[in-house]
Amino acid sequence: MGYEGGIKATTGFQSQGYSVEEMVSIFNNVLASKEKEFEFTQSRVRSAKDVFSLGGHVTIINRDQKIRMLYDNRRIIEETKGYKGFDMSVNLFDSKPFTTPLECSRQRFISRFAFKLPYLKAAPVKANYKSIYKSYLEVGVRSFLKRYLAEKPFFGLKGNEFKGYKELISFITGYDQTNGIKISKQSISALKHRKLILRPVPNTRENIAFAAYLKTVLPHFDDASFLKK
Numbered sequence: 578m579g580y581e582g583g584i585k586a587t588t589g590f591q592s593q594g595y596s597v598e599e600m601v602s603i604f605n606n607v608l609a610s611k612e613k614e615f616e617f618t619q620s621r622v623r624s625a626k627d628v629f630s631l632g633g634h635v636t637i638i639n640r641d642q643k644i645r646m647l648y649d650n651r652r653i654i655e656e657t658k659g660y661k662g663f664d665m666s667v668n669l670f671d672s673k674p675f676t677t678p679l680e681c682s683r684q685r686f687i688s689r690f691a692f693k694l695p696y697l698k699a700a701p702v703k704a705n706y707k708s709i710y711k712s713y714l715e716v717g718v719r720s721f722l723k724r725y726l727a728e729k730p731f732f733g734l735k736g737n738e739f740k741g742y743k744e745l746i747s748f749i750t751g752y753d754q755t756n757g758i759k760i761s762k763q764s765i766s767a768l769k770h771r772k773l774i775l776r777p778v779p780n781t782r783e784n785i786a787f788a789a790y791l792k793t794v795l796p797h798f799d800d801a802s803f804l805k806k
Contacts, residue, residue: 718787780805
């Protein structure tokens with residue numbers, strides 16, 4: 578199995594719109610990061626169970642999906658002499674099986690504490706990163722915001738086209754076909770601090786029109802790369 582096939586089989590990451598070289602770079606960077614996780618917009622067909630239980634038609638669902646590339650603790654990693662730590666983005670390590678199933682289950686239980694927060698009654702409600710997009714246009718709008726808010730803006734964006742969140746929100750809501758897509762300072766701030774893997778948006782009629790609007794106001798915006806080929 579090639580590197581691209583290994584990525585698909587290991588994580589379920591949808592690679593459409595990326596070259597093998599881009600995927601290798603993305604996954605190496607994620608493995609070298611402290612969090613070892615990222616989010617991307619996933620497209621899938623409604624399951625037969627969902628259609629049977631809730632009714633409706635077989636349609637495409639778009640939602641943000643989080644992937645954690647943490648070691649699953651199913652085997653014991655053997656540390657190689659001369660290396661400190663386990664940087665799997667640049668090194669490969671040998672492993673050996675646990676002595677007993679109980680030893681393995683305990684290790685896996687303990688390892689989950691790194692990303693599971695304890696329940697607190699007074700804690701604020703966390704945003705659901707798996708929220709389902711209501712339309713292809715919403716995918717396009719929020720993808721533009723993600724790209725603009727990225728540490729290094731994508732597709733010719735400079736990151737200084739708008740003076741602040743208020744002006745950015747006015748620009749988005751000024752597009753008369755947003756059909757009630759809700760954009761707030763809180764939602765923009767949440768997008769800015771998420772670990773996202775950005776990809777071209779669906780090449781639909783709604784997104785083509787939205788890209789044309791972006792191009793009219795931002796002539797340097799690379800609309801060809803914004804839309805999926």
